[in-house]
Amino acid sequence: MDITQYKDVYVYIEQRGSRVQSVALELLGKARELADTLGEKVVAVFPGYHISDQATNLFSWGADKVLCIDAPELENYLTEPYAQAVFKVITTYKPSVFLIGATTIGRDLGPRLSARLETGLTADCTKLDISEDKQLLMTRPAFGGNLMATIMCTQRRPQMSTVRPGVMKKMIKDQTRKGEVEFVDIQFDNKKIERVCLVETHKIDKGLKDISEARILVSGGRGIGNKENFEKLQSLAAVLNNAEVSSSRAMVDAGVMTHDRQVGQTGKTVRPDVYFALGISGAIQHLAGMEESEFIIAVNKDKYAPIFQVADLGIVGDANKIVPLLTERLENELKK
Ligand SMILES: Cc1cc2nc3c(=O)[nH]c(=O)nc-3n(C[C@H](O)[C@H](O)[C@H](O)COP(=O)(O)OP(=O)(O)OC[C@H]3O[C@@H](n4cnc5c(N)ncnc54)[C@H](O)[C@@H]3O)c2cc1C
Known part of the structure; x- marks a missing residue:
């Protein structure tokens, strides 16, 4: 793998019911810092259905560019269509860093993508930084939290990491920021998608806030x-x-x-x-x-x-x- 072909810091924009999740904005804030250190761009990967109108909002939170994948196959989160869509984006655009929220969805999607891409994934990072030689330093608790391990992915790209909600800070919203929205068309492999379908959704309202x-x-x-x-x-x-x-x-x-x-x-x-x-x-x-x-x-x-x-x-x-x-x-x- 020629890792020099890979650049920019990409963030997976998780939405539920078309509502962008807070963790995605937190990751955009961190990605902004990392990209500024690297002298690169922040790209938001935004899959879903009927979501296009929200794409430009992501600029205020740190994105320079949004890759919007608006397709009926992505109406509800299911592993296969989402993995196909994001895999296609990564193999086409070649990001150097790819960040995902460690939510139930992110924990499902992240390993699936890293296996298909044959790259590493550091889960549940609490700190992300850039080394002197421009590698992503991914820090997470190890050995039952008794020490912090810093992990690098030097041979493969993208360098993938999941980060839990609440760990990173959003940047202060800047509505003057502008950027470019690109719509990505995906040819889904329907045979694989049809193996699993969503039968019903039950939303549990516990009357409590997260x-x-x-x-x-x-x-x-x-x-x-x-x-x-x-x-x-x-x-x-x-x-x-x-x-x-x-x-x-x-x-x-x-x-x-x-x-x-x-x-x-x-x-x-x-x-x-x-x-x-x-x-x-x-x-x-x-x-x-x-x-x-x-x-x-x-x-x-x-x-x-x-x-x-x-x-x-x-x-x-x-x-x-x-x-x-x-x-x-x-x-x-x-x-x-
Ligand atoms: C791999 C791993 C992962 C873990 N993950 C988590 C995690 O996510 N979250 C987590 O919380 N723990 C986690 N733990 C467990 C953690 O190690 C502790 O056992 C746990 O946090 C202890 O909970 P505690 O403070 O409520 O209880 P204790 O450690 O038993 O402390 C109780 C405290 O209450 C005080 N106390 C007693 N009575 C009173 C009173 N009437 N008024 C005021 N103070 C009083 C005592 O002085 C004591 O300090 C994990 C452990 C492992 C090994």
Whole structure:
């Protein structure tokens, strides 16, 4: 493979029901930084159906060019048609770097593409950088989060990476940015597509917001103990604006919380304005998912708990007593 033929930083633009997902905009922000270091362009690969009208919006988030694949075969996400479309784009345009969000869709599509392209894929990166010799440095936790491994893909292209939602920062929206939209026509191999079809879609509305989108997270750990005490956290979240309850893995394993509420290495990465860590010790795998929060408030009985090392405000005490007092105080303050 002649890797010198490959250039530019490409981002897979994930949309669901034609709605561009936040992670795609976060990746455009990171791609912008990487491309500026390389002196290259940011290209958005935007597959879907009836999505063309949104293509130009991607310029404001950092793209220089959008490759739009608008086809009925791409109405709903299915592995085969999406893999065919993006594979075709990559083999035609030869990107040097290809970034995908580590969502359920991205985790399905990424490995499929890397296998077809015979290139490497570093999953769940927490940091991306460019080396002095212009290689992509892909950093991710390894060995249970005990060390960070930096991986390079020196012999093959594209250098592929998935990044979880909430890890990278979007750039400040710049509506003056302009670019080029190119429509890509794909000849699908229908025989392969027909093997799998979508029969029905059931949308589960849990009435809850995705924790990676909440501005405030009230997060509880083993120190909170049980479901009843978690209801106290719910009351605290209810008095705060744009707040959700999340938890450590200990409480998910105990069946008190569902996995979509778990923060950490094997849960979600979050970056809220305020993160309450209540009865959470601060294990490295938990910190990996929340240490980038703007302001961390920790409540723990143990003054030596590691969570205090990342906290902006620490309270040594019983969280189950402090939370109701805090809720009451906030309620009274907000009524004024
Ligand atoms: C491969 C791997 C992946 C993992 N992924 C994740 C992950 O994604 N997310 C995650 O969270 N963990 C993850 N873990 C587990 C992680 O190592 C810890 O076991 C877990 O985070 C501990 O949860 P905790 O802090 O709630 O419980 P503990 O570590 O048991 O801490 C409980 C804390 O509560 C305090 N406490 C007790 N009672 C009270 C009270 N009444 N008031 C105030 N404080 C009190 C204690 O002093 C203690 O500090 C992973 C582990 C591995 C090996």
